[in-house]
Amino acid sequence: MSDQSIIKTGLTLAVIAAICTALVALTFQATRERIAANEKALLEQSLQPALAGTFYDSGVSESRLVLPSPHGLPGNEPAVVYRVFAEGEPVAALFAVTARDGFSGPIRILVGIAVDGTVTGVRILRHRETPGLGDKIESARSDWIFQFDGHSMGDPVATGWAIEVDGGEFDQLTGASITPRAIIKAIRDTLNYFETHQDAIFLSESSGENE
Numbered sequence: 001m002s003d004q005s006i007i008k009t010g011l012t013l014a015v016i017a018a019i020c021t022a023l024v025a026l027t028f029q030a031t032r033e034r035i036a037a038n039e040k041a042l043l044e045q046s047l048q049p050a051l052a053g054t055f056y057d058s059g060v061s062e063s064r065l066v067l068p069s070p071h072g073l074p075g076n077e078p079a080v081v082y083r084v085f086a087e088g089e090p091v092a093a094l095f096a097v098t099a100r101d102g103f104s105g106p107i108r109i110l111v112g113i114a115v116d117g118t119v120t121g122v123r124i125l126r127h128r129e130t131p132g133l134g135d136k137i138e139s140a141r142s143d144w145i146f147q148f149d150g151h152s153m154g155d156p157v158a159t160g161w162a163i164e165v166d167g168g169e170f171d172q173l174t175g176a177s178i179t180p181r182a183i184i185k186a187i188r189d190t191l192n193y194f195e196t197h198q199d200a201i202f203l204s205e206s207s208g209e210n211e
């Protein structure tokens, strides 16, 4: 092979390599944007059930506030608050907090609270409770988690925020009372926090979409 053809082959390979690199970079960029869009849609979907009956016109995930520990909310992990607005006015807040004392460890829950202090919905985000026992806290497995809807700090009064066997007003799960105790305490502590920090929550600068 002559020197000229070696140079020609080398140049051709360099051009092909440059084109391939550019294609990979472009594909990566396009994929990353699509993944981010999908993740955002998923997040919006999981937040909406905890906002049942609430009219809002803001993007829920866009008004995200991350509160590092210690924050005064249940759990040691950072708490995440999603502020929800209608025509620019606050209507509700969603709190992702951690009930620390589940039977098998921490339980991450989402508590939706309207500005009048009533619960709009509670959903389980993450747990390791026992299948057939503590996992009935999942909305897909039983109606148990729906019983908090519409309740507030004063309804029932403090002693009522417990399972029936402890003198409270909420149903326990048969044979699994540890899991409900942890969740009820976390909901009540979140309601308590909302009552005292409501103004600051809605006035704080957003933490952006990524942790």
Ligand SMILES: Cc1cc2nc3c(=O)[nH]c(=O)nc-3n(C[C@H](O)[C@H](O)[C@H](O)COP(=O)(O)O)c2cc1C
Binding pocket: 103, 104, 129, 130, 131, 133, 134, 135, 173, 174, 175, 176, 177, 178, 179, 180
């Ligand atoms: C294998 C095993 C798994 C359990 N899983 C749970 C659970 O997920 N949640 C819970 O509250 N208790 C769980 N328990 C604990 C008991 O069932 C416990 O006695 C109960 O929480 C007390 O509830 P009770 O007052 O209704 O009897 C488990 C116990 C065993 C042996």
